[in-house]
Amino acid sequence: QVQLVESGGGVVQPGRSLRLSCAASGFTFSNYGMHWVRQAPGKGLEWLAVIWYDGSHTYSADSVKGRFTISRDNFKNILFLQLNSLRADDTAVYYCARDVGKYDQGVFDFWGQGTLVAVSS
Amino acid sequence: DIQMTQSPSTLSASVGDRVTITCRASQSISRWLAWYQQKPGKAPKLLIYKASSLESGVPSRFSGSGSGTEFTLTISSLQPDDFATYCCQQYDGHPWTFGQGTKVEI
Numbered sequence: 001q002v003q004l005v006e007s008g009g010g011v012v013q014p015g016r017s018l019r020l021s022c023a024a025s026g027f028t029f030s031n032y033g034m035h036w037v038r039q040a041p042g043k044g045l046e047w048l049a050v051i052w053y054d055g056s057h058t059y060s061a062d063s064v065k066g067r068f069t070i071s072r073d074n075f076k077n078i079l080f081l082q083l084n085s086l087r088a089d090d091t092a093v094y095y096c097a098r099d100v101g102k103y104d105q106g107v108f109d110f111w112g113q114g115t116l117v118a119v120s121s
Numbered sequence: 122d123i124q125m126t127q128s129p130s131t132l133s134a135s136v137g138d139r140v141t142i143t144c145r146a147s148q149s150i151s152r153w154l155a156w157y158q159q160k161p162g163k164a165p166k167l168l169i170y171k172a173s174s175l176e177s178g179v180p181s182r183f184s185g186s187g188s189g190t191e192f193t194l195t196i197s198s199l200q201p202d203d204f205a206t207y208c209c210q211q212y213d214g215h216p217w218t219f220g221q222g223t224k225v226e227i
Binding site for chain 1: 153155157163164165166167170176208210212215216217218219220221222
């Protein structure tokens, strides 16, 4: 069955960096676009970034553009999100999610359980 | 960015009730709308896409309708497992945006 398992979250000071990982299994990872979505405490979902099946194209939300970078390793079936210059308002649970297609249709049919990033001094 | 507004924010209901949740988009999104269910501490689950297409494995008591700027999610007969938060999401264009969620509680 499809499984997405995030890791790499934790408590980090403002201005520091973190790299999140999402290990995929149970499907052909290299056939799907992949996304990162976050949810701040008590808030709604916020889409962050997408990467095409082959890694050739990425798109990011303006709120994280220039600070967060999405990437993937199709040999190891892992999705990444590099978080730089972290701020207090980046505190959230970060989810990886699979797109229904190869590119960025924008429908998320499987999600991981999330990893918590807490930015605090 | 396209703003998605859901109503109500919270809905009190009982098992067996018919429940309707509304989602409005700030501009027309045709039928590019999905609905998700989320339980506390869990990942969202896709219920409906393209406004009214039921995701595989989702019970038929869930249905969606609408187009343009106004959409509804209906649960025909609420079951104990359905007490959760529901959110809509537009995928007409980047950036994809979500509604703030509707909590269905007893």
